Amino acid sequence: MAQPKQEWGTRLGVILAVSGSAVGLGNFLRFPGNAAQNGGGAFMIPYFCALLLLGIPIGWAEWTIGRYGGRKGFHSAPGVMGVIGRGAAARYLGVLGVLIPLVVYFYYVIIEAWCLGYTYYYLTQGGLGIDSSQAVADQVKASTGFFTSFTGQAANGSLFQGRHAGVFVFWLVTFALNVYYVYRGLSKGIEEFCKWAMPAMAVCGILVLIRVLTLGTPDPGHPEQNVVSGLAFMWNPDFASLGNFKTWLAAAGQIFFSLSVGFGVIINYASYMKRKDDVVLSGLTASATNEFFEVALGGMITLTAAIVFLGEPLTRANTGGTFSTGFFAVPVVFAHMPAGRFFGAIWFFMLFLAAITSSLSMLQPAKAFFEEALGIGRGPSTALLTVVCLAGNLFVLYFSQGLVALDTLDFWVGSFMIFIVAAAQIIYFGWVFGMERGMAEAHEGAHMRIPRVYRFIIKYVSPLYLIVVFVGFCLQAVPGYVRTVLGDAARGIPPDHDAQLAWLVIVAVMAGLFAVTVVGSRRWRARGLDLDGLRGPDDQVRAA
Amino acid sequence: MTIGGWIFMTLSVSFVTILCGWCFYRVLSLPEEEVPQPVQDFHSA
Numbered sequence: 001m002a003q004p005k006q007e008w009g010t011r012l013g014v015i016l017a018v019s020g021s022a023v024g025l026g027n028f029l030r031f032p033g034n035a036a037q038n039g040g041g042a043f044m045i046p047y048f049c050a051l052l053l054l055g056i057p058i059g060w061a062e063w064t065i066g067r068y069g070g071r072k073g074f075h076s077a078p079g080v081m082g083v084i085g086r087g088a089a090a091r092y093l094g095v096l097g098v099l100i101p102l103v104v105y106f107y108y109v110i111i112e113a114w115c116l117g118y119t120y121y122y123l124t125q126g127g128l129g130i131d132s133s134q135a136v137a138d139q140v141k142a143s144t145g146f147f148t149s150f151t152g153q154a155a156n157g158s159l160f161q162g163r164h165a166g167v168f169v170f171w172l173v174t175f176a177l178n179v180y181y182v183y184r185g186l187s188k189g190i191e192e193f194c195k196w197a198m199p200a201m202a203v204c205g206i207l208v209l210i211r212v213l214t215l216g217t218p219d220p221g222h223p224e225q226n227v228v229s230g231l232a233f234m235w236n237p238d239f240a241s242l243g244n245f246k247t248w249l250a251a252a253g254q255i256f257f258s259l260s261v262g263f264g265v266i267i268n269y270a271s272y273m274k275r276k277d278d279v280v281l282s283g284l285t286a287s288a289t290n291e292f293f294e295v296a297l298g299g300m301i302t303l304t305a306a307i308v309f310l311g312e313p314l315t316r317a318n319t320g321g322t323f324s325t326g327f328f329a330v331p332v333v334f335a336h337m338p339a340g341r342f343f344g345a346i347w348f349f350m351l352f353l354a355a356i357t358s359s360l361s362m363l364q365p366a367k368a369f370f371e372e373a374l375g376i377g378r379g380p381s382t383a384l385l386t387v388v389c390l391a392g393n394l395f396v397l398y399f400s401q402g403l404v405a406l407d408t409l410d411f412w413v414g415s416f417m418i419f420i421v422a423a424a425q426i427i428y429f430g431w432v433f434g435m436e437r438g439m440a441e442a443h444e445g446a447h448m449r450i451p452r453v454y455r456f457i458i459k460y461v462s463p464l465y466l467i468v469v470f471v472g473f474c475l476q477a478v479p480g481y482v483r484t485v486l487g488d489a490a491r492g493i494p495p496d497h498d499a500q501l502a503w504l505v506i507v508a509v510m511a512g513l514f515a516v517t518v519v520g521s522r523r524w525r526a527r528g529l530d531l532d533g534l535r536g537p538d539d540q541v542r543a544a
Numbered sequence: 545m546t547i548g549g550w551i552f553m554t555l556s557v558s559f560v561t562i563l564c565g566w567c568f569y570r571v572l573s574l575p576e577e578e579v580p581q582p583v584q585d586f587h588s589a
Contacts, residue, residue, distance in 0.1 A: 011571065011574070012571060012572070015571060040547060040552075041547070041549050041551075041552025041553065041556070042552070044552055044556045045556075048556075127580050127586075165583055228545050229545070231549070231553060232545035232546070232549050234553075235545065235550075235552050235553040235556075236545060236548065237546075237548045237550035237552050281567065281570055281571060282571070285564075285567035285568060285570075285571055288560065288563040288564040288566075288567045289564055289567075289568075291560040291563065291564065292560050292561060292563075292564040294560075295556050295557060295559075295560045296557045296560050296561050299553075299557070300557070303560055330563040373558065401558070447570065447571075447574060448570070
C-alpha cells in the first residue's frame with residue numbers, strides 16, 4: 001500500500017524542528033560548567049573555532065546528504081548513507097544513525113520526565129521542600145538527596161516500590177506526548193509542536209535571565225555574592241588554559257554534542273525537503289539558534305545565579321556536570337530567589353520543552369526506517385517503535401542504581417558512536433560523494449553561498465579536527481568506561497553488572513537494526529531504488 | 545569582573561545574538577513559499 005508522502009509544511013518549521021532537536025539540557029546545564037572549568041571567557045576561542053571548523057561544516061554536509069538521499073527515496077540513515085557512501089559498507093554503518101537516536105531516547109525521555117516532575121513540584125508544592133533557613137551546604141545536601149531518591153539511585157528497582165514511584169506518572173505523560181506527536185507525522189506533529197515550543201522556550205529563558213540579572217546583591221552579609229561576580233566566574237578569561245589540550249577537547253566536544261551533528265536526526269529531517277528547498281541558510285540558522293540558547297541564555301543564567309546564592313566554593317563543587325548543575329545546585333538557588341517558586345517552575349518547564357523537542361527528533365529516524373525498510377505504514381511503525389522504546393525505558397527505569405546503566409548508554413551511544421557517524425558523514429561527503437558535486441548539491445535552491453574556503457575546510461580540516469578530537473576523547477574517557485564494563489583485576493575493580501546489561505541492550509538493538517537493514521536492502525533493490533548511489537543525481541525513483 | 549571578562553562576554557553574546565537575528569531575518573524576509581495548487585477537475589467550471 002502506498003504511503004502518503006511526508007514533508008515539512010514551511011521552511012521555518014523545519015528550521016525550528018532541527019533547532020529544537022539541537023537545543024537540549026546541555027545548552028543550559030553543561031555549557032556553563034564546561035566553560036567555567038576550562039578558562040572562562042578564554043574558552044570561547046576554541047569554542048568558536050570548533051563551531052566554524054567542525055559544527056557548521058558537518059551540519060551543512062549532513063543537511064545536503066539528507067536532502068539528496070530523500071530525492072533518491074530514502075529517509076533513514078542506512079538508506080541515505082548507502083547512497084552517499086556508494087555501497088553496503090556505508091549502508092550498514094548508517095545503522096548507527098538509527099541506533100543512536102533510538103537508544104539515547106531510552107534514557108533521555110526519563111530525564112525529560114524528571115524535568116516535568118520538578119515543574120510539577122514547583123507549581124503545586126512550592127518547590128522541593130528545601131529549608132532556606134538551613135546552612136547553604138545543608139540545602140545542597142537536601143537537594144542532592146531529593147534527586148537521588150527521585151531518580152531511584154539507591155538500588156535497582158527502587159522506583160518500582162519507593163515513595164517516588166510517582167516518577168512513573170511523569171514518565172508515562174512524557175512518553176505518551178512523544179508517541180502522540182510522532183504518530184501525527186512531520187508537519188502536523190513535530191513541526192506544529194516545535195513552532196510553539198521553541199518561542200515558548202525562548203520566552204521562559206529570557207524571563208529567567210531578566211530575573212537573574214536583576215538580583216543585585218540579595219544578601220548584604222555576603223556582598224561578594226552578586227550578579228557581577230557571578231558573571232565574572234563564568235566569563236573572566238584564563239589565557240593559560242589555551243595551552244592545555246583538554247580545553248580544546250572540551251570546547252570541541254561541547255560544540256559537537258550540542259549541535260546534534262552525527263546524531264542521525266538532521267539526515268532524516270532534511271530528507272523530507274524538496275529539491276529546491278534551501279539547506280545552507282537553514283543549516284546555519286539552526287546552528288545559530290542553538291548557539292543563542294547556549295551562549296546568550298545558558299552562559300548568563302545558571303552560574304550567575306549559583307554564585308549569587310551559593311557562593312563560589314559550593315558553586316565549584318556542584319556545577320561540574322549536567323545533573324549536578326541542574327538538579328543539585330539550581331533548586332537551592334530557587335529556594336532563595338524572590339518569587340523562586342514561580343521562576344523554578346518556568347525554568348524546569350523550559351528544560352522540559354528543551355528536552356521534548358529533542359526527544360521527538362529521536363523517534364522520527366527509527367520510525368522512518370521501519371516504514372521504508374519493512375514497507376509498513378505509520379500506525380504499525382509507531383506501534384513497533386513504542387514497544388521497543390517501552391522496553392528500553394523500563395530497562396533504564398529499573399536499573400537505576402547510581403544511574404550506571406543510563407551513564408553507560410550515554411557514553412557509548414550518546415557520545416562515542418556519534419563521533420563515528422559524524423566522521424563517516426564528513427569523509428563520505430568530501431571524499432566519496434565529491435567536493436564539487438557536494439557543493440553543487442548544497443547550493444541547489446540555496447539562499448546564501450557557502451564561502452569557498454569551506455571546500456578546503458570540509459575536505460581536510462573538519463575530518464582531521466574530528467579525528468584528533470576523537471583520539472583525545474578516547475584516551476581521556478574510554479579506559480574508565482571499559483573498566484566499568486569489564487572490571488580491572490589488577491586494581492581490584494569488579495565488572496559492573498548494570499553496565500554489562502546496558503551493553504547487552506546496545507548489542508541487541510544493533511542486531512535488530514542490522515536485520516531490518518538486510519530486509520530493507522532486498523526490498524529497496526526489488527523496488528529499483530538506487531541504494532548504492534551509482535546513478536546520476538537526476539535519477540527518478542521508480543516506486544514499485 | 546575584569547575588562548577581559550566584559551570583552552569576552554559582550555563579544556560572545558553579541559556574536560551569537562546577531563548571527564541568530566540575521567539568519568531569522570533572512571529566512572523570514574524570503575518570498576512566500578509556493579503552495580502547490582490542487583489539481584482542477586477536468587469538468588469543473
